[in-house]
Structure formats: C-alpha cells, structure tokens
Amino acid sequence: MRGVLFAISGGFFLTLQSVANARISSSIGTWQAATLTQLTGFLVALVIMLLVRDRTYVHMRRVEPLYLSGGAFAAFILFSNMTAVHELGVTLTISLFLIAQLALALVIDWRGWFGMLRRDLNRTQLLGVVMMIVGILVLKG
Structure with a gap:
C-alpha cells in the first residue's frame, strides 16, 4: 500500500x-x-x-x-x-510520457536490463499499452 x-x-x-x-x-x-x-x-x-x-x-x-x-x-x-x-499541453505530454515509461519498463523487465529480474512479456501487458495509446488518441480528439 x-x-x-x-x-x-x-x-x-x-x-x-x-x-x-x-x-x-x-x-x-x-x-x-x-x-x-x-x-x-x-x-x-x-x-x-x-x-x-x-x-x-x-x-x-x-x-x-x-x-x-x-x-x-x-x-x-x-x-x-x-x-x-x-x-502539446500538459495532458498530452504527461500521457505520452507515461506510455513511453511503461513501454520501456516492459522491455527492461522482459530483457532483465540493469540487473532487474527477467519477467515474461504477455499479451495482456501489450494490450494494456495499446489501450493506453488508443485512449490518448481519443483524449487528443
């Protein structure tokens, strides 16, 4: 918590x-x-x-x-x-920053870079990133 x-x-x-x-x-x-x-x-x-x-x-x-x-x-x-x-404004900037952070974090976990524990990448995680991208496109309107 x-x-x-x-x-x-x-x-x-x-x-x-x-x-x-x-x-x-x-x-x-x-x-x-x-x-x-x-x-x-x-x-x-x-x-x-x-x-x-x-x-x-x-x-x-x-x-x-x-x-x-x-x-x-x-x-x-x-x-x-x-x-x-x-x-771009605050909303779009923060949204894109979050997606970039999440995408790189997934790669770091998947590859085990920087001494991190390797974790499998799954379709649910990729779907989550895609949904965030779609959400930004809707938000940008």
Whole structure:
C-alpha cells in the first residue's frame, strides 16, 4: 500500500513539476529552468537527507558509474518535458510520457536490463499499452 501511495504522489508531483517548469522556462529559457530545477531538487534532497540523519550517504562512492547517469538523464527529461508541454499541453505530454515509461519498463523487465529480474512479456501487458495509446488518441480528439 505504501508503494501505491508513493507512486500516486510521484505522479502528482511530476505533473505539478511539468507545469511549474514550463512556466519558468517561458521566462528564463529551457536549459536555465532545467538547471534551476536540478539545483533546487538537489538542495531539497540534501536537506531531507541531513534531517533524517541517514548516514548511508557514505556508501555513495560504491555506486556503479552506469547508474550515475540517472542524474544526467534528469536534465534531458526536464528539457523534453518542458518543450513538450509548450508544444502539446500538459495532458498530452504527461500521457505520452507515461506510455513511453511503461513501454520501456516492459522491455527492461522482459530483457532483465540493469540487473532487474527477467519477467515474461504477455499479451495482456501489450494490450494494456495499446489501450493506453488508443485512449490518448481519443483524449487528443
């Protein structure tokens, strides 16, 4: 249940962040907004880590370099998201982002990439993705 609540709140925050970033980028530029957002996120995460007194940060040096790319991906995620919101609007942008995330997540599970447990891909999952695509086409109207 806790995971479901975090997933839902993450979706809410992603949408709010998309709108805020698009507004910021209109004023100062897309890469500038991405930089500001990354910096703000870093500071908030740092403060929370210090407040909860989680000392596991000493293990940060053990992180494989490949996985450090997650932070770099965030810059491109922000840029893509802000640009898409300006071009497509919030609803279509978030919808397409969700489909892209779900499709790649299915491939990662299916192939066992990044050390994930390999899972079989089934027709029901593929049908779900197709239904989401049809839903976006209806939504776009």
